[in-house]
Amino acid sequence: MHQPRDDDGSRKRISRAETVPNVREMLERLVGLPSISSASAEWDQSNEPVVRTLGEWLEALGFSVEILAVPGMLGKYNLVATLGRGSGGLVLAGHTDTVPFDDKRWQSDPFTLTERDNRWYGLGTCDMKGFFPLAIEAAKAFTAGDLKQPLIILATADEESSMNGAKALAEAGKPKARYAVIGEPTSLRPVRMHKGIMMERLTFEGQSGHSSDPGLGRSALEGMQEALGELLALREGWQEQYRNPNFDVQVPTLNLGCIHGGDSPNRICARCELHFDLRPLPGMNMESLRQTILHRIQPVAERRGLIMEFEPLFDGVPPFETQPDAVLVKACERLTGHTAQAVAFATEAPWLQKLGMETLVMGPGSIDQAHQPDEFLELSQLEPTVKILRGLIRQFCL
Template structure:
């Protein structure tokens, strides 16, 4: 891999030095406060590298999330343009299961090891390297490098961008690890909480209480019936699991065998296919649960455990899909994991997911990026930049 620099980018290091620095900056996002970090050092480091190349950088605080920031770095101007997007955060880690320091870029077996190497700090140095090739040229349309916060925990960075209506461009590639194969669709993720509250009492006389656990038993039957209906109605052969899934994940209720259960809580996971709307699915569930709770005299609570990620799909004949298929030699496919693509799509961007590394290494001890992915990634990104920014 060539680490040449132009005079205009003398302050921007080569790929390995950039990734070494990014890996060394902890930026874990987690719902557990003791794990959660600010991503500001990563955002400011990226801006520091991009500004000497001529990018105009804008660091945007994520509303309501102190220490969390998005970065929009723009080279050139115009109504269209290409966004190369990545998230700056990583998941937590178990250092006892790592063979090397997660925050030190370590090379062995023709791989770079470190927390975030493939998911997905490694994408930024490759995108910056690809951008070097057009520094000083007259861009017809802008190139935007977008860096987001909290993808691994809340998706609030991408959500804040969608609410702000930024960035404005025409095409977006999210560099999640797909082995450099274009991905044009993924399922959504919903995690929901259902609670029934009744009345405790001595189990010897059912009339003394109102059993929330029995209500939940009936509710689970209704959920499984809904699942069967959705799976009969919706199928998509692009996915390995071709139907929407609903998993009854965990249940908590009651406190003793000889007491009537006063409260029961169920958590479940729902993975909708493209074309299924999350608000409609939640309403369908509520429409089944409310009459059940009323008939049993139970108090009902139903709410998301988090806001959820909508399903995503870009049409097979979209221009970006065709260009990425031509550049990679791979037909666009579907994946099981979720990304920030729905929010970029909400901004009106034709969106695709494609980046170096394998999702199999993401969220794993000894996460790595194979060196064999570096040159092909830069070439593909250079091809995208030339196509959408120079022509």
């Protein structure tokens, strides 16, 4: 295979690349740097050590590295590393955080890379610290002098909890490129669409009173019972209106997740709270869905004299879609031999799309191992990943 040469010859390129660890050593280091993100303060950690480690390796390869603090989030950082210049180019993106873990269910230390059964085990091996060493290994074959368009490696914060890292980048208008591949675990099958996620809280507050006389109070629980009927009617209508055969579950879903209300059978319930989630298909606007829900539920509260609160539990993730004939989709299909598909899980893809990039999700490992005890990455995925990424770099940067 032809090896790209540095401006000063191949020796400079080789010596520079040799200062960066090999794939196993890189992943061993990354797994050993805890970077859990969580809505629970007792679990939440900074990702700064991971970002700075990636920055050191990429600077050694000639990348220009920016480390950007996520506004309003202490200890959270994004990294934008750029090799070469130009108005187009390719972004290889991933998140640096992991989910929490239960060490009692692990057979080995989650923060020690352990090899057995032709797999690498460790927290984040699959989702998705394992992508970064492979992206860096792919980048080792190129120098800035080889590239006509930039190669950008992007590492984000807090994907597993708030997605605030990706949101901050979209608000800042960076990075700028033409194409983006997010290396989430898809078993190296290209993914061009996924559903969105909305998690909502609905609260009714009424008036308590003795249960022997309903006129003494206003039941928040009875109001919620009526609201539940309205939500299920909305779900039925949406599932009749929207369908996408690319998904295993072809319709939008609405799940009534948990409900809390009242304190005693002989007291009129004064407060009731419902949490539910809605997973919209591409083409469904989240704010419009919220307004539709509000329009149906508000009259229930008004008729019953209840105070209503309706708000997101978090900002949500919009649905994502890239057209099947997009250049990036066709390139990934050619390199992998697989037709682009749809998945149920959500990613940072909508925010990279907002930056104007043609975006696709594709990376090593299976989503079935993500968020599981004994998370692992199959060794058989390593070489194909590097080969595919180098193919993308050649097509979009050379």
